[in-house]
Amino acid sequence: MPAEEVGRIFGDVGLGTFRLTLARPLERGEYLAVVDESKRAVLCQLDDVERRSDLNLEKANRLAHGDAVPVEETFFGRSVILGYREGPIVRVPQIPFRPGSPVYRADEPLIAQVLGLKSNGGSSAYLGLLRNHDLKVELDINALCQRHVSVLSKTGGGKSYLVGVLLEEFLKHKVTCVIIDPHGEYGSIRYRSEHAPREHARFGIDAQGFRDQVQEFSPDTNLNPEAKPLTFSLGHLDARELLLFMGITNVRGFVAPMKALLDRVAVDNPEYTVRDLIQAARHGEERSPLLEAIAERLEYVDETHLLAPRGTSLSELVSPGKMTIINLRGSAPDVQELIVTRIATSFFEQRKRGKIPPLFMVLEEAHNFCPQQGQALCSRILKTIASEGRKFGLGMCVVSQRPARVDKSVLSQCATQLILQVTNPLDVRAIAQSIEGLTDGMTEIIQGLPIGTCLVTGGGFQTPLFCEVRPRASRHGGESVKVVPAS
Ligand SMILES: Nc1ncnc2c1ncn2[C@@H]1O[C@H](COP(=O)(O)OP(=O)(O)OP(=O)(O)O)[C@@H](O)[C@H]1O
Ligand SMILES: [Mg+2]
Incomplete structure (x- = not known):
């Protein structure tokens, strides 16, 4: 049984939530455990914390003048009940917990068991560590490709960095990928990361470049000299x-x-x-x-x-086990749309016929290619891939800094969502509406997430969880540009 008691259940107890006293303040999101009527350890999660005191206006004024004022504090919180595992299924007790029951800090084996944190063997993508724990969060690559993924955050929230992590994992597993890269950020995956070896050690990652597995095409090879020319017949x-x-x-x-x-x-x-x-x-x-x-x-x-007269052939573009970057840096938006339409249509048609290997297509800046309002040239084929692609082994990763502006029918087909910090109220609402099981507390947490922490929903997990994204093994190409030169 979990050892450290952190508080007691009080008040009216429901089947989904309960309130608890806390001996000291804990962080929102902390995992807790309660023993139910059938003596099962049930995983719970702190969704809200409050700190009450008897510090009134008069006492606060005295404190400000340097007087020693005794302050009485009480802490309490609200917890959601995540459940206990019975084989592959997570169940929630059908009898409310008894008021007065002790609440413990959950131990890692219980957390791992209920959340379903396990290695998927040969098909695992190591995304990072469960926030505040040393438990690895691994996503099943087959599930990601078959059921599509979305990566959402405000600008600078860490989407491209996280997609880079996923791509490194895909390359390690020889998954064929194609990246629609409007800003020319992804070519740096060829080179080893030069950042913080200490962080790498904590996450168990070795710096590594993927030069041999990467090819790049661009319509503008003057601007993008590492790319081969991309042409159409x-x-x-x-x-x-x-x-x-x-x-x-x-x-x-x-x-x-x-x-x-x-x-x-x-x-x-x-x-x-x-x-x-x-x-x-x-x-x-x-x-x-x-x-x-x-x-x-x-x-x-x-x-x-x-x-x-003779354009780039599909067999050149799609190379089994490799990653192809379609670098669109420097191309006008209408040309970018044309290219995406053409490429996506060919992929879909050729995958149907089994002429190219199963592949995973990353669509950066998805709000431009499949907008919710108005129509882009490529909207139709992208919607088709979102709804039918999985039948043909064509997975899609939709990346956007404006979730509210991405076509809902595309976003709703993404069974796994990786969400970093989002602050725009319209985007927060769009996300909250599209995710099952997202609590009010989690919606608030999303708005204040530090860089590098993401919310994972779906992906084989029955409850949403927060993950500290592992450092990149290769170099990240989307560094923010400093306006003031270093002195
Ligand atoms: N997990 C992480 N660990 C360390 N640094 C990170 C992490 N994620 C992002 N960063 C840093 O944050 C900055 C922004 O990240 P990134 O380029 O991925 O943002 P973005 O969401 O793709 O932005 P945009 O919407 O503008 O494309 C980069 O400088 C990157 O190095
Ligand atoms: Mg980006």
Whole structure:
């Protein structure tokens, strides 16, 4: 039985919560244990703590003047009942605890047993340690990939760092991953971390780079010299798709002349270039203001270097057991949307046919690619992957600093949520509404979480838990930029 008694149950006792006196103040979130009527140790969690005193205005004034004033304090709290484990199931006692029962500090074996903290053997992703404990929090990689994940926090909350941790684990387990990286942050995973070896030792992590398992593609290799060029096959695009690449979203009126232009050019030269199309639009027999408008937009497409007679093949992009970074740094938002649409559609189609290995796709800045309001070009395919991807071994990790602005139908498909500090009231509300079992206390804790601590919900755990994210083995690329130079 747990040894250290911390307080006693008092007042009216419910089946989900109870109040307790505390001999001294404990931290909110602390795990407690109570023995129920059937002599089972039941895991509970402190959800609120209060400190009452007899320090009235008059006494406080005397204290301020330096008088020795005796202050009487009492501590009490509210605890939620998490339950006891019966095989794979966590149950909650159906008879309320007896008032006056002692409440103990829970010991680690009970915490690990009830929360389900166990290694999933060969398919575990080591995320970090249970907050204030030395218990490892490991997520089942298969479950993550099959049922999708969301990583949410305010800006600078530590999302990309945490995703880096997940990716390191995936690479160790040879899971094929593709990262949509709008800011070019993830290439640094190639290199070993140079940070705080003491922290590494506490978490049992060795610094390590993953150079041999990482490849990077970008439409802009001048800005991103470590990347190989990312191009799409011009010949594989039909008139509508090409118009989208040209930024013409209202395609009506353009489709017929575009189709005629493509047919005309392809007859003589099946491996045509964008310049061939411009030439034909401007100097062909049929000239019109519409064709001139098409030529102008094609000039813009030509500058992006995105379309080539032979584009990057899917077999180059997806390499089994490796991580592919699609570095979109420097690309305009509409071009980024086009790329994501094209890539996500190919992944989905080719996974259906089993032509590429099962893979895990990370979508950074998801609010831009599948917004709740308005429509992005890629919204439809991302919603399809969110709802059907798991059947075909296409997992998704949705990352966003504005949870309230991400399409709800995408977010609701994420069975595992990793939540770091969130302060915006709309985002807090969006999260609270989308997570089962989130208590008021936890919702408050989320708003004050220190960097590096995340709330884990789902992921094979029956109750939400807080985890101190382990340090990165590799270098993190999203360091905040200091405006004042170091002196
Ligand atoms: N677990 C952690 N341990 C130590 N430092 C961390 C941890 N998580 C984040 N940081 C630090 O916090 C800063 C912000 O982290 P990160 O880049 O992951 O934020 P973000 O949520 O992705 O922000 P944004 O929304 O702006 O992309 C970085 O400087 C990073 O080094
Ligand atoms: Mg980030």
